Amino acid sequence: MCEKKASTLLSSLKVSNILSYEEDQKQLFTQQWKSLCQQIKRKFDLCIVLDKTPELCQLYLAAKSGATARIGFGDGYNAPFLNIQLKNQSETANIFEQNRALTQLLGNTRQKIKWSVAKSTLKDIEHLLKQHSISQNSPLLGIDLPYLLSTFDKGWIMELIKCIKKDCRFSLFAFDALCAEQQTPSWISELNLKVIPQLSLPRAAALISLSDTIITGKSTLFAISTMLSAKNIAIFEKKDAKYYENSKTYIISYNNTPDRNTIEQVMKFLIKSDYKSQKKNNATTVK
Structure with a gap:
């Protein structure tokens, strides 16, 4: 699930079953958000919340996924429904360092991936x-x-x-x-x-x-x-x-x-x- 402006990028990475929303729809009790929640009809093994400062409605979706492992960024008290939280070791850690730490938590040992164009x-x-x-x-x-x-x-x-x-x-x-x-x-x-x-x-x-x-x-x-x-x-x-x-x-x-x-x-x-x-x-x- 992501904002509509990011859905094209995920599609190109061959991600299936993308649920997208507009940024101004991120409110837990709006009709649009309720409709999104209703589209989650099965339980998942893993849920990763990539937003570094997720809204309550996004965290609720993590719970709604029914995933055994619900992973995201937080410090224990501001991210309910996540049972594995990655805390930044540095206040100045950039988004690339944070994502790298997350992939290492999930078992990735490769330090660098090189992207190229055909x-x-x-x-x-x-x-x-x-x-x-x-x-x-x-x-x-x-x-x-x-x-x-x-x-x-x-x-x-x-x-x-x-x-x-x-x-x-x-x-x-x-x-x-x-x-x-x-x-x-x-x-x-x-x-x-x-x-x-x-x-x-x-x-x-x-x-x-x-x-x-x-x-x-x-x-x-x-x-x-x-x-x-x-x-x-x-x-x-x-x-x-x-x-x-x-x-x-x-x-x-x-x-x-x-x-x-x-x-x-x-x-x-x-x-x-x-x-x-x-x-x-x-x-x-x-x-």
């Missing part, structure tokens, strides 16, 4: 880029448009894209929504931004692999880029930022609402990255 899928995406007249002669910069639209206002998004176009030499494009429920607003066309239409997750992964940098945040594309060890700029609210730190991610945080300073931080990183890319290309050309 060569045939990479070729398909290279052809798609040509169809959309997106040049690969300059480093590709992808924007996680669904995340920006769900998190920031129109004025902020327009200002960010205008600054990138003005000050950087990347081949700029945007990812469209990965699911049909999300709609891209008409004002995006005013920015003359090349938007790649809905992609399956393997094709989205291929496009991330071909890109120099992705501007993203708390989203499915961030999860994919992290699995692929791709370089990304992740924009988070300050209270969430520490949980997503990793070696390939440049974290930019803001308090309550992103402002001009947030854009300046993004641009500072991009201009530096753009300079390095151009310097590398010039060195290759000289050779």
Whole structure:
């Protein structure tokens, strides 16, 4: 069971019997949540609650599963219905360290899994880029448009894209929504931004692999880029930022609402990255 925005990712991992819900439905006594509970008709051997701060309604579903082992994160008193709770040893433990600890609890001994994209899928995406007249002669910069639209206002998004176009030499494009429920607003066309239409997750992964940098945040594309060890700029609210730190991610945080300073931080990183890319290309050309 997961939020609808994560169901596409789980489907691609060949997870069957997915029950999805909207974030605003996470209340124990709503009719929508009661309907979800009624769809659990058999007992399970194992239930894992991946949410680091689960709501009571999610914990109730763990109990409703009838699982002998109900595992999740907690410290003994704030997670009822879980009979195995994993407590963070550090206040600064990020989400990757927490999940790694959970897999070790379940018996996994592999320290690192390497994810890759099929060569045939990479070729398909290279052809798609040509169809959309997106040049690969300059480093590709992808924007996680669904995340920006769900998190920031129109004025902020327009200002960010205008600054990138003005000050950087990347081949700029945007990812469209990965699911049909999300709609891209008409004002995006005013920015003359090349938007790649809905992609399956393997094709989205291929496009991330071909890109120099992705501007993203708390989203499915961030999860994919992290699995692929791709370089990304992740924009988070300050209270969430520490949980997503990793070696390939440049974290930019803001308090309550992103402002001009947030854009300046993004641009500072991009201009530096753009300079390095151009310097590398010039060195290759000289050779």
